[in-house]
Amino acid sequence: MKTAIVYYSQHHGNTKKLLDAIAIVDDVTLIDVTKHTAYDLNEFNLIGFASGIYFQKFSKKVLDFAKNNLPFNKKVFFIYTCGIKFPSYTVAIRAVVKEKNADIVGEYGCPGFDTFGPFKIVGGIRKGRPNENDIAKAVQFFRGILK
Template sequence: MDTKTAIVYYSAHHGNTKRLLDAIKKEDLSIKLIDVTKTPIFDLSEYKRLGVASGIYYSGFSQEIYQFMENNLPAGKQVFALYTAGILRKGYTRDVQIIAEHKKCVYLGEYGCRGYDTMGPIKFIGGINLHHPTQEEILKAVIWYRSITPNDAF
């Protein structure tokens, strides 16, 4: 059936991004979560939309996520993006959108929030964004997901 959502994720730093997905999946148990490090190849033909979710690494999504889209995303699907980052700014989903466009998919939008970050020297000061994503940021991700899937039954 062509009504379902799959979300492929890479959340290796602190599991920050995965926390958003776990909350979204709690709301909609039919969502298929795909850990890209374990499942780089996946048949998406029966899915209506693909979510891509990642911590931000060097100003973009994980390379594995891009590779997954290149290898598995059929034309005509809906695509949305979720991320957590040390520092919020625009542009992190640029390459996701480019690949989705090349694949003739429809880009639904994105949700991003801050995530605990201990990358590089900042680990010596205990990192930044301790306790992020917060419960409020997680709830906002769920509400945002509902807003892009208004016709799905929860």
């Protein structure tokens, strides 16, 4: 299954750590939204959107990319890293891909090192995350949706 993962991973590279591990074991095309504002995704059967969490949602760059580039009727999944875990981080990205009649096949989220706002004062939270276990679970999640 031809797969692309569109991502934003800037501050600590938390999300990119997960994607790099996935790319080592499976053939995926990684698309960095800081380098590409447009990309033809028609050739891909499966499209992932990955981001750190900013104000309880995916990066605006990922949301805008999905709005402007996601073809209709694709299989889609989400991967994210966050400082604090809440159950509603994919609400905005889900709304975007539902407008494209996408079939959402899963999501994976895990803790990531976070130094935003007041967390910077204390040296950040979730140091060392994502760890090897988080990364292994991301790879396992991805392999599971390929089946």
